[in-house]
Amino acid sequence: MAETTLANSGAGRAPGLQGIAADWASDQRAFKNVSWGKAMMWIFLLSDTFIFGCFLLSYMTARMSTRVPWPNPSEVFALEIGGTEIPLILIAIMTFVLISSSGTMAMAVMFGYRHDRRKAAILMLLTAALGATFVGMQAFEWTKLISEGVRPWGNPWGAAQFGSCFFMITGFHGTHVTIGVIFLIITARKVWRGDYDVGRRGFFTSRRGNYEGVEIMGLYWHFVDLVWVFIFAFFYLW
Amino acid sequence: MAEAILDGHGEHGAHDAHAAGAVPTDAHQEHPVKLYFVVWGWLFVLSACSYAVDYFGVQGYLRWTLILIFMMLKAGLIVAVFMHMAWERLAMMYAIILPPVLVLVFMLMMVFEADYTLFTRITFFGAGP
Numbered sequence: 414m415a416e417t418t419l420a421n422s423g424a425g426r427a428p429g430l431q432g433i434a435a436d437w438a439s440d441q442r443a444f445k446n447v448s449w450g451k452a453m454m455w456i457f458l459l460s461d462t463f464i465f466g467c468f469l470l471s472y473m474t475a476r477m478s479t480r481v482p483w484p485n486p487s488e489v490f491a492l493e494i495g496g497t498e499i500p501l502i503l504i505a506i507m508t509f510v511l512i513s514s515s516g517t518m519a520m521a522v523m524f525g526y527r528h529d530r531r532k533a534a535i536l537m538l539l540t541a542a543l544g545a546t547f548v549g550m551q552a553f554e555w556t557k558l559i560s561e562g563v564r565p566w567g568n569p570w571g572a573a574q575f576g577s578c579f580f581m582i583t584g585f586h587g588t589h590v591t592i593g594v595i596f597l598i599i600t601a602r603k604v605w606r607g608d609y610d611v612g613r614r615g616f617f618t619s620r621r622g623n624y625e626g627v628e629i630m631g632l633y634w635h636f637v638d639l640v641w642v643f644i645f646a647f648f649y650l651w
Numbered sequence: 652m653a654e655a656i657l658d659g660h661g662e663h664g665a666h667d668a669h670a671a672g673a674v675p676t677d678a679h680q681e682h683p684v685k686l687y688f689v690v691w692g693w694l695f696v697l698s699a700c701s702y703a704v705d706y707f708g709v710q711g712y713l714r715w716t717l718i719l720i721f722m723m724l725k726a727g728l729i730v731a732v733f734m735h736m737a738w739e740r741l742a743m744m745y746a747i748i749l750p751p752v753l754v755l756v757f758m759l760m761m762v763f764e765a766d767y768t769l770f771t772r773i774t775f776f777g778a779g780p
Contacts, residue, residue: 436742466754477765505702516691519733635733646722
């Protein structure tokens with residue numbers, strides 16, 4: 414069985430659509446040089462795309478169909494710093510924090526493949542720290558809005574749906590970031606200990622990992638950043 | 652045994668292909684540091700640009716166009732470079748990137764639905780609250 418699969422994955426392919434058809438056709442592995450771990454993470458991320466897509470769509474539908482004006486996010490999320498109101502400043506800082514964490518994650522993946530355990534682990538912990546900072550700022554933002562009277566069923570500035578959309582979308586994204594931080598710490602520990610070099614079995618799957626695990630972790634983390642790009646554009650800037 | 656087969660799969664496939672010289676595989680992603688820094692820099696610049704749209708209060712179609720352009724550029728850079736999609740096999744790219752297009756179809760449906768809801772609300776409840 415293994416031989417047939419391997420023979421197939423070694424085969425060449427035609428360029429363009431023909432190659433895709435050949436890869437997908439007949440009883441065989443579709444993603445030739447992509448490991449199952451990476452392919453499964455991508456498929457999970459695809460399903461997550463649909464979840465966040467549906468959240469943003471429901472937000473769009475609510476905002477388009479209400480007779481009441483939508484609260485102006487530029488003013489709602491403004492912060493007073495040194496006596497002047499700066500629009501959206503906290504959200505902008507959160508965006509930069511998350512993008513920085515994406516950068517450190519990409520570097521961690523690179524050092525992981527170079528088997529530079531120390532640098533990879535430190536960069537992953539830095540990524541986790543930036544992610545935790547992001548969640549902390551989000552908690553601050555939630556606290557501020559709740560104290561100003563924003564509830565899922567209403568708010569002082571306009572359309573009642575604003576609160577439910579806000580809590581649902583940012584809450585689900587914040588949950589993703591939190592889960593990412595937890596798994597970053599777990600993976601960083603594995604890298605630091607050298608689990609991937611000595612072939613130590615994972616505590617949950619009982620499988621031996623390799624440094625591709627860092628890249629798969631990275632895929633999840635970059636996806637969290639990717640979702641924020643869309644939330645930032647559609648919820649905060651629109 | 653089964654585990655060995657599963658685990659070894661990706662690497663073996665890649666090595667075989669390299670030996671045969673048939674497929675330019677890239678199971679191990681190795682790219683120069685400079686590339687990551689350049690993309691990182693661009694992401695910062697694009698984020699600053701989209702924030703500037705709000706900061707300077709650009710309104711109307713120009714605002715929406717700029718927001719969408721900066722958003723798509725950022726998303727593209729993250730997926731292509733940070734998530735290494737640019738170096739994945741074409742079958743994989745299409746499997747992941749094509750399905751989200753359906754969300755756009757869904758969006759179109761919901762635009763009509765929302766328009767209709769607004770129409771009925773205005774008709775039966777009046778224009779303002």
